[in-house]
Amino acid sequence: MVKGIAVMKxxxxxxxxxxxxxxxxxxxxxxxxxxxxxxxDRLAPDTLSGExxxxxxxxxxxxxxxxxADRRVVVASRSGDPEGARTWEDATIPVTxxxxxxxxxxxxxxxxxxxxxxxxxxxxxxxxxxxxxxxxYPVFLVKDRGPHNDSETGLSARLxxxxxxxxxxxxxxxRPNYVxxxxxxxxxxxxxxxxDSTGAWMYSGSRKRNxxxxxxxxxxxDVDKRLGQLRAATPHLKPITFTAQTEKFYDSQRAVxxxxxxxxxxxxxxxDMPASATEYTGVVVRLTPHDSRPLxxxxxxxxxxxxxxxxxxxxxxxxxxxxxxxxVIHSYLxxxxxxxxxxxxxxxxxxxxxxxxxxxxxxxxEIANGKIDDHGQILGASDPKVHELKDSAxxxxxxxxxxxxxxxxxxxxxxxxxxxxSDDGRITALVPSQxxxxxxxxxxxxxxxxxxxxxxxxxxxxxASAGDRMWGFVADEKDKNRGQAAAARxxxxxxxxxxxxxxxGGWLRIPKADNVGWQLRTLASPKPSTGFPYLxxxxxxxxxxxxxxxxxxxPGQTLIRKVYPxxxxxxxxxxxxxxxxxxxxxxxxxxVAGSFLSPxxxxxxxxxxxxxxPEELAVLVWLLTPERLVPPDASxxxxxxxxxxxxxxxxxxLGLGAVEIRATDLHMKTGEELASLYKKLDGCxxxxxxxxxxxxxxxxxxxxxxxxxxxxNSLPVRAFVRAAYGWDGxxxxxxxxxxxxxxxxxxxxxxxxxxxxxEENRVKHGINPGKFPIDSDYDLPDLLAAPGGQEAGxxxxxxxSDQPGPTASKSRRRRRHQRTGAQSRKKQHRS
Numbered sequence: 087m088v089k090g091i092a093v094m095k096x097x098x099x100x101x102x103x104x105x106x107x108x109x110x111x112x113x114x115x116x117x118x119x120x121x122x123x124x125x126x127d128r129l130a131p132d133t134l135s136g137e138x139x140x141x142x143x144x145x146x147x148x149x150x151x152x153x154x155a156d157r158r159v160v161v162a163s164r165s166g167d168p169e170g171a172r173t174w175e176d177a178t179i180p181v182t183x184x185x186x187x188x189x190x191x192x193x194x195x196x197x198x199x200x201x202x203x204x205x206x207x208x209x210x211x212x213x214x215x216x217x218x219x220x221x222x223y224p225v226f227l228v229k230d231r232g233p234h235n236d237s238e239t240g241l242s243a244r245l246x247x248x249x250x251x252x253x254x255x256x257x258x259x260x261r262p263n264y265v266x267x268x269x270x271x272x273x274x275x276x277x278x279x280x281x282d283s284t285g286a287w288m289y290s291g292s293r294k295r296n297x298x299x300x301x302x303x304x305x306x307x308d309v310d311k312r313l314g315q316l317r318a319a320t321p322h323l324k325p326i327t328f329t330a331q332t333e334k335f336y337d338s339q340r341a342v343x344x345x346x347x348x349x350x351x352x353x354x355x356x357x358d359m360p361a362s363a364t365e366y367t368g369v370v371v372r373l374t375p376h377d378s379r380p381l382x383x384x385x386x387x388x389x390x391x392x393x394x395x396x397x398x399x400x401x402x403x404x405x406x407x408x409x410x411x412x413x414v415i416h417s418y419l420x421x422x423x424x425x426x427x428x429x430x431x432x433x434x435x436x437x438x439x440x441x442x443x444x445x446x447x448x449x450x451x452e453i454a455n456g457k458i459d460d461h462g463q464i465l466g467a468s469d470p471k472v473h474e475l476k477d478s479a480x481x482x483x484x485x486x487x488x489x490x491x492x493x494x495x496x497x498x499x500x501x502x503x504x505x506x507x508s509d510d511g512r513i514t515a516l517v518p519s520q521x522x523x524x525x526x527x528x529x530x531x532x533x534x535x536x537x538x539x540x541x542x543x544x545x546x547x548x549x550a551s552a553g554d555r556m557w558g559f560v561a562d563e564k565d566k567n568r569g570q571a572a573a574a575r576x577x578x579x580x581x582x583x584x585x586x587x588x589x590x591g592g593w594l595r596i597p598k599a600d601n602v603g604w605q606l607r608t609l610a611s612p613k614p615s616t617g618f619p620y621l622x623x624x625x626x627x628x629x630x631x632x633x634x635x636x637x638x639x640x641p642g643q644t645l646i647r648k649v650y651p652x653x654x655x656x657x658x659x660x661x662x663x664x665x666x667x668x669x670x671x672x673x674x675x676x677x678v679a680g681s682f683l684s685p686x687x688x689x690x691x692x693x694x695x696x697x698x699x700p701e702e703l704a705v706l707v708w709l710l711t712p713e714r715l716v717p718p719d720a721s722x723x724x725x726x727x728x729x730x731x732x733x734x735x736x737x738x739x740l741g742l743g744a745v746e747i748r749a750t751d752l753h754m755k756t757g758e759e760l761a762s763l764y765k766k767l768d769g770c771x772x773x774x775x776x777x778x779x780x781x782x783x784x785x786x787x788x789x790x791x792x793x794x795x796x797x798x799n800s801l802p803v804r805a806f807v808r809a810a811y812g813w814d815g816x817x818x819x820x821x822x823x824x825x826x827x828x829x830x831x832x833x834x835x836x837x838x839x840x841x842x843x844x845e846e847n848r849v850k851h852g853i854n855p856g857k858f859p860i861d862s863d864y865d866l867p868d869l870l871a872a873p874g875g876q877e878a879g880x881x882x883x884x885x886x887s888d889q890p891g892p893t894a895s896k897s898r899r900r901r902r903h904q905r906t907g908a909q910s911r912k913k914q915h916r917s
Contacts, residue, residue: 095817095818096817096818096819096820096822097651097812097813097817097818097819097820098619098651098819098820098821098822098866099650099651099739099740099819099820099821099824100619100648100649100650100651100739101619101646101648101649101650101651101809101868101869102619102620102622102645102646102647102648102649102805102868102869103194103646103647103649103802103805103806103809103869104622104626104627104644104646104801104802104805105197105200105536105539105541105622105626105644105645105646105647105802106197106539106541106622106624106625106626106644106801106802107197107539107540107541116701117196117552117699117701117702117705117794118196118197118198118551118552119551120199120540120544120548120549120550120551121548121550121555122547122548122550123547123550123554123555123574124555124697126575126697128757129696129697129757129760129761129771130697130757131756131757131758131761132699132700132756132757132758133697133698133699133756133757134695134697134698134699134700134703134754134755134756134757135695135696135697135698135754135755135756135757135760135771136694136695136752136753136754136755136774137692137693137694137695137752137753137754137772138692138693138694138695138706138707138710138749138751138752139690139692139749139750139751139752139782140690140691140692140693140710140747140748140749140750141586141688141689141690141746141747141748141750142179142184142583142688142689142690142691142745142746142747142748143686143687143688143689143745143746143748144593144683144684144685144686144687144688144744144745145657145658145685145731145744145745145746146653146656146657146658146659146685146741146742146743146744147595147656147659147660147661147662147663147682147683147684147685147742148682148683148687148734148735148742148743148744148745149161149679149681149682149683149735149736149737149742149743150162150178150179150180150183150683150734150735151180151183151735151736152170152180154168154169154170154680155168156602157676157678158170158602158603158678158679158680159677159678159679159680159736160603160679160680160681161177161178161594161681161682161683162177162178162179162180162183163176163177163178164176164177164178164582164584169680170680170681171594171681172596172681173594174585174593174594175585175587177585177593177594177683177687178582178583178584178585178689179583179689179734179735180583181580181581181582181583181691183734183735184580184583184691184734184747185557185578185580186734187732187733187734187747188578188580188693188706188709188732188747189201189553189556189557189578190647191709191732191806192552192553192556192557192705192706192709193551193552193553193557193647194647194649194802194805194806195705195708195709195797195800195802195803195806196551196552196553196705196802197551197552197800197802198541198551198552198553198554199540199541199542199543199544199549199550199551199553199554200536200541200542200543200647201543201544201553201554201557201559202543203533203536203542203543204562206531206532206533206536206614207531207533208413208416208484208531209409209410209413209525209526209529209530209531209639210525210529210531210532210614210615210617210638210639211413211414211417211523211524211525211615212523212524212526212615212616212617212635212638213521213522213523213524214517214520214521214522214523214524215845215846215849216521216846217846217849217850217853218636218849219520219521220520221260221506222504222505222506222517222520223245223246223247223266223504223505223506223507224245224246224248224266224267224371224389224391224502224503224504224505225243225244225245225246225391225502225503225504225505225513225516226243226244226246226369226391226499226500226501226502226503227241227242227243227403227411227491227495227500227501227503227516228241228242228243228244228400228495228499228500229241229492229495229496229500230242230496232400234400234401234402235402236402236403236404236405237402238404238405239402239403239404239405239408239492240492241402241403241408241492241495242400242401242402242403243400243401243402243403243503243505243513243516244393244398244399244400244500245393245399245400245401245505245507245513246266246267246368246391246392246393247262247266247393247394247397247399248264248265248266248267248268248341248392248393249263249264249332249339249341249394250262250263250264250266250397251263251396251397252397252399252511253396258509259507259508259509259510259511260509261338262338263338263339264332264338264339264340264341265335265338265339265340265341266391267371267389267390267391267392268328268330268340268341268342268343268366268368268389268390268392269340269341269342269343269387269389269390270316270320270343270352270370270387270388270389270390271291271313271316271343271352271386271387272313272316272317272372272374272385272386272387272388273291273313273380273385273386273387274289274291274298274306274309274310274313275291275292275293275386276291276386276387277291277292277293277355277386278290278291278342278352278353278354278355278387279291279352279353279354279355279357280309280312280313280316280351280352281350281351281352281353282308282312283315283349285350286301287301287357288300288301288304288308288309288312289301289304289308289309289312290355290357291355291386292355293384293386312351315351316346316351316352319346319347319349319351320346320370320372320388320390321370321372321376322370322371322372322376322448323369323370323371323499323502324369324370325367325368325369325499326346326347326367326368326369326370326390327346327347327348327365327366327367328343328344328345328346328347328365328366328367328368328390328392329343329344329345329361329362329363329364329365329366330342330343330344330361330362330366331344331353331354331356331359331360331361331362332354332362333354333355333356333359342354343390344361344362345361366392366394367392368390368391368392368393369390369391369392369499369502370388370389370390371388371389371390371391371448371502372388372389372448373385373388373389373447373448373518373519374388374445374447374448375445375446375448375451375452375467378445378446378451379445380445381445381446381447381519382521391502399511401511401512401513403513403516407513407514407515407516408488408491408516409488410515410516410525410529411491411503411516411517411525412484412487412488412491413484413525414517414518414523414524414525415449415450415453415487415491415518416482416483416484416487417523418446418450418454418518418523419450419453419454419480419481419482419487422442422446422454422480423480423481425440425441425442426442426480428675429441429442431675432675447518447519447522448502448518449501449502449503449518449519450518451467452466452467452468453466453467453479453480453482453487453490454467454478454479454480455467455479455480456469456472456478456479457472457475457476457477457478457479458475458477458478458479458481458482458486459475462486463486463489463490463493464479464482464486464487464489464490465479466490466494503516503517503518504516504517504518504519504520505517506524506527508527514527514528515527526635526636526637526638526639526640527636528640528641529638529639529640530639530640530641531639532614532639532645534641535639535641535643535644535645536645538641539624539644539645541644541645543559543561543562544559544561544572545561545562545563545572546561546572547572547574549572550574552702554574555574555577555702556576556577556578556698556702556706557576557577557578558573558574558575558576558577559572559573559574560572560573561573577695577696577697577698578693578694578695579693579694579695580691580692580693580694581691581692581693581694582691583689583690583691584689584690584691585687585688585689586688586689586690592684593683593684593686593687593688594681594683594684594687595681595682595683595684596680596681597667597680597681601667601668602668602678602680603667603668603678603679603680603681604662604665604666604667604668604678604679604682605665605666605667605668605676605677605678606662606664606665606677606678606679606737606740607664607677607740607824608675608676608677609677609737609739609740610835610837612648615635616635616841617633617634617635617637617638617639618633618634618635618638618866619646619866620638620645620646620648621633621638621639621643621644621645621646622643622644622645622646622868623642623643623644624642624643624644625801626644626801626802627801627868628867628868628871629643631848631860631865631866632848632851632852632860633848634845634848634849634852635845636849649733649805649806649809649869650733650738650739650809651808651809651812651813651819651869652730652731652733652744652809652810652811652812652819653740653741653744653812653818653819654811654812654813654814654819655741655818655819656741656744657685657731657744658685659685660684660685662679662682662742663740663741663742664740665679679736679737682742694772695754696771697757700789700792701792701793701794703754703789703792704789704790704791704792704793704794705793705797707749707752707786707789707790708790708793708797709747710747710748710749711748711749711786711790712729712730712731712746712747712748713728713729714730714798714807715729715730715731715806715807715810715811716728716729716730716807716811717804717807717808717811719814720811720814721814721815722814729746729811730807730810730811731744731745731746731810731811732744732745732746732747732810733745739821741819749786750782751782751785751786752782752785752786752789753774753776753777753785754785754789755774760774763775801870804870805868805869805870808869808870809869821837822836822837822840822841822844823836823837823839823840824836824837840864843864844861844864844866847860847861847864848860848864
């Protein structure tokens with residue numbers, strides 16, 4: 087075991103097969119390369135056509151998908167019963183389900199293109215950690231005719247550097263000497279002081295009530311009244327003249343507003359510190375909308391964005407930066423839409439999860455609470471005409487958001503935002519708030535990564551990969567030189583799946599008359615924005631464990647095919663894991679199984695194929711031979727347990743849906759043999775004479791002889807085998823911390839909290855590796871990682887040098903330079 091890496095006590099419920107195209111060996115390259123599919127009008131003499139007899143045996147509780155009117159998932163019915171199968175004889179596995187399982191498996195092991203990959207054309211967004219938020223700069227996004235504007239967008243960002251001097255020899259973009267924005271108190275808990283209308287000190291605030299101080303005779307209502315007067319004097323985006331006091335703030339300094347337009351309002355808690363006589367001009371920026379609750383529980387201050395003549399800085403904002411900002415805003419709106427839909431379906435009365443009406447940062451509030459006018463343009467929530475319109479801007483698309491931003495940036499003083507800045511002073515990203523959603527600097531869309539690694543769906547016939555040629559494809563877009571989209575018919579047909587008869591056990595489990603089924607854990611939708619679990623390097627290997635979300639979706643990285651490894655501990659289990667019987671109606675957010683197939687249930691079907699090359703058939707038979715889906719380190723001595731499983735139906739992350747799909751017989755003829763049968767009228771495609779000279783096992787074995795010699799050594803195949811088999815031993819397969827309860831106060835799941843803590847640990851390590859080592863409790867090894875470490879050839883996080891090298895991402899190298907000043911801005915986001 088590599089020093090510094092703990093033995094895994096669990097395995098992640100989902101993992102990934104590398105989506106890389108490189109397959110070594112002459113035969114392997116011939117099989118996996120892209121080329122035009124052969125025509126359907128004839129069968130080449132050396133191709134194979136025939137049929138495979140299959141059995142599907144359930145190994146863990148399985149629910150082959152069908153949904154009822156009340157949203158229960160049930161075993162599919164052969165007769166079309168809307169309530170699902172009610173007898174064993176009526177049970178089936180939908181042909182589309184089985185075909186989807188086999189085609190996905192074939193695509194994975196042949197390193198094919200992804201046949202389904204829609205809605206991934208935009209950069210993904212994620213939430214900043216509080217540590218990352220401390221390095222953001224306040225800016226105004228401006229559209230005018232200034233010399234610093236981008237020639238294409240007409241936009242520039244005015245960096246509001248406050249008291250900082252970029253010409254100072256000690257200046258560094260990753261470590262400003264002062265917090266850029268001046269602090270404007272907005273809560274009694276702000277660590278600042280308030281002064282009454284005569285200029286006399288009246289109150290000093292603190293998060294801790296015991297540290298709050300009042301002048302004699304000053305009541306809480308007096309403090310709140312003065313804060314109200316301060317808010318009235320400093321509305322959002324008002325230009326003001328102010329003086330400030332400076333104070334030490336961790337390892338740097340910050341400015342606290344003292345007087346506003348000549349009237350003393352506030353200052354630092356140190357009453358002996360005189361206010362500066364220097365007056366500054368700035369703009370009030372209130373991220374919290376008027377009359378809204380605080381955005382987060384620890385936000386006690388608002389801002390004054392300001393600069394000076396000697397540090398005034400403008401940088402162009404190109405279309406890439408603008409599109410990233412649009413994507414961030416659009417992701418907020420999508421989230422609000424999802425919350426609205428969930429609330430329409432009915433929300434639990436005691437739900438502690440986020441609501442669509444929760445406070446939003448100013449810019450998001452302005453759009454989400456705005457309306458769409460008759461010209462398709464967004465009117466912001468503060469527009470006086472907004473109440474005359476009906477269509478909510480929460481449904482705005484990206485083009486409408488972009489136009490709104492351009493219009494808003496044209497108005498003085500521009501749009502207040504926060505920017506991440508590179509070591510040489512270039513703006514790399516723009517976001518609406520310090521602690522919120524962002525797009526990683528330099529990130530590209532998943533679709534672009536797919537195109538660059540040549541796994542994007544085929545758009546032309548010559549781009550057809552092995553999976554496309556066998557299972558068929560229809561291009562998402564038509565070829566520019568053709569009147570219609572490229573398409574090819576598949577060469578595989580699967581006949582209806584029949585239950586094996588007679589019934590030998592209670593294979594179809596249905597609830598008793600007094601309840602509707604079994605309640606299961608609700609599964610979250612996939613979150614590719616998590617980054618690390620969904621990506622690999624350009625060779626298909628796991629990324630460095632130091633990778634953060636800011637390092638994800640960078641050029642050169644590759645995607646995965648998401649898979650759910652087999653839960654070997656659940657094989658043969660006769661009940662639903664963590665399922666409980668439910669009585670009464672199904673709730674809007676309940677996940678309920680109305681029936682399921684128990685281990686031992688067996689089905690039969692026939693798969694027919696036409697015009698396959700011998701190596702194509704060999705791969706198909708290999709997938710249908712469970713004993714071949716076993717990794718070299720498998721430990722069971724019992725040969726009946728040395729087999730891998732496919733996964734189908736509902737609840738795969740919970741361990742449901744493990745099935746053994748086995749080819750039991752094979753009948754085939756070459757194109758030349760079929761031609762001879764036609765000539766002699768002795769047979770035809772689908773009706774050929776039986777071969778009495780060989781056995782079923784012999785025919786299947788002969789078909790496997792054409793398997794490329796290096797096939798089982800390829801990275802995708804080895805990863806597929808591991809997922810099909812799972813792991814021996816006591817380590818469970820589950821989501822991180824899935825066995826722990828949700829947070830009692832926030833309702834946040836333990837799994838969500840685990841990913842949050844993982845990200846924070848990696849970000850802190852990037853800033854200060856010496857103080858914050860990589861915590862191996864948050865490791866997410868890939869499928870081929872050895873027990874307790876990475877796969878041979880990968881370097882573990884614990885054994886790598888902490889010095890930036892050629893493999894370190896730009897964002898990680900940038901964080902390393904921030905280590906000295908990071909703690910000084912550790913809690914700046916509370917301002």
